Amino acid sequence: MLLEVKGLSVNYGHIEAIRDISFGVAEGTITTLIGANGAGKTTTLKTLSGLRKVREGKVTFDGKDITDLSPERRVKLGISQSPEGRGCFPAMTVRENLDMGAYVRSDRKSAAYAQDLDRVYELFPRLKEREKQAAGSMSGGEQQMLAIGRALMARPKLILLDEPSMGLAPKLIQQIFSIITEINQQGTTVLLVEQNAAQALKRSHEAHILETGEIVRSGSGKELAGDPAVKAAYLGGDV
Incomplete structure (x- = not known):
């Protein structure tokens, strides 16, 4: 695995934003985190970028423990982020x-x-x-x-994309997702946080569903897109 997250917990003050989540991102893949607002998706990416402190757990990137590294050191190792809201x-x-x-x-x-x-x-x-x-x-x-x-x-070896389709017109959303696929095919591993679950799952090798700070379901993009419970909750009944 290029990225391994084990038992990760993160707090905002006394509020537990992420609770004991574990997942991996294989090199050369697109992995997606989907979930409702407040599920912990953005917090997860900020923690992987070094912008949020880890309360418990471990983050390993390219074989190195980066749990306590500064954001700048993580960028130098090969992690970069396109933040929510573009910035x-x-x-x-x-x-x-x-x-x-x-x-x-x-x-x-x-x-x-x-x-x-x-x-x-x-x-x-x-x-x-x-x-x-x-x-x-x-x-x-x-x-x-x-x-x-x-x-x-x-x-970067790994690019973190936080809600790249937010606020865009449908035609532009399609274009952005096509480019994300192209970036991956050119050799960059992608970890994607996205509320447009249909587009994200269609293009993902692996996906995880976050609910209130916990991973409640994992599988390939195709598996989750075909899951009736996932369809009902995130895809409007159909991909």
């Missing part, structure tokens, strides 16, 4: 935002850096067109593309 720097240009995603890299004048920038522009041609435009003046869909592109500029 673009509004006054900075598209290119400046992308460069910020590579803040841990020391090879900005190298051919490898140029190749990674080209890869982002190939995945998201709109970003190339808007390279000198302020991020805050772009549409929600364009900002989502920028947030994912920025995370890719760290050259």
Whole structure:
């Protein structure tokens, strides 16, 4: 497993946000966490990024115990995140935002850096067109593309995507999910948090359902998409 989470518990003050969850993310896969608002999905990703403290449990990445590592150290090891709400720097240009995603890299004048920038522009041609435009003046869909592109500029082994389809029009949602699949096929492992369960399960190798901070069901994306209880709770009765 590229990422292993064992017995993870996280609190917000006295409130237990995540309770004794365990799961793994195999290298080269798309793994999805689905669940209602407040289920603990975003808290899980923030904990894996090092933004929330672990109360109990262990997180292992690429064979290394990262439970207590700083967020910066985790980025250097190969974990980057596209956060919920996109979190673009509004006054900075598209290119400046992308460069910020590579803040841990020391090879900005190298051919490898140029190749990674080209890869982002190939995945998201709109970003190339808007390279000198302020991020805050772009549409929600364009900002989502920028947030994912920025995370890719760290050259991650594992990218954490938090609600990438939130607030987007149906046509853009389809486009974003197609690009997520392409990112994975290019070799980047994906851990996806998503409320659009139908699209997420359709593209996932493995999936886990979170309810009130606990994993209540796990299986392949296809298995969960075909489960009557999952259909009733998350898919409106049908995928």
